[in-house]
Amino acid sequence: MAKVGNNIVTTGLSGKLGNLIVFRNVNGKTIVAAAPRERTVEPSEAQLNNQNHFQEAVIYGKSATKDETMKAAYEAAAKEGQSAYNVAVADFMKAPQINEVDLSNYTGQPDSYILVRATDDFNVAEVTVTIQNADGTEVESGTAQLEPGTIWWRYTATATNESLDGDKIMIRATDVPGNLTEEEKSL
Secondary structure (H helix, E strand, C coil): CEEECCCCCCCCCCEEECCCEEEEEECCEEEEEECCCCCCCCCCHHHHHHHHHHHHHHHHHHHHHHCHHHHHHHHHHCCCCCCHHHHHHHHHHCCCEEEEEECCCCCCCCCCEEEEEEECCCCEEEEEEEEECCCCCEEEEEECEECCCCCEEEEECCCCCCCCCCCEEEEEEEECCCCEEEEEEEC
């Protein structure tokens, strides 16, 4: 792929030249690339799923950039050559990650806490924690709070949990488009 700057012959040129090359104008720069070839085989189920996911991302990107607040947030995160739309589509395509769960400060008593390190390519919107006894009954559930200036989320216990043996901690992280990542830990 070649990039052409201020050239009198190609400035503003866009389209296809035969079946050899295509010209695109992106942010005032003309980009020249090999023309895409037509598919000769049917896409696999995984490819179709990816195409559908991308189509949903495009719809989300268009919708997000119509909302002035969302558009401003995505514009602020855009790098050179990216638009708010590009950042929104990329955000939809990638779910948040739960990188680490620290259970060392959870004792089963109120005010003990669980720390979750969650990241996203744009922004983690919410982290929730559910604590269940070994028999599956829920002890408590709620939203963790982002620790100021960090990527750590703190869930502070409110209920007394008499026995921690075999308890399960379910962590859910969501991003702005609503992608969900779940992780389960055992005590």
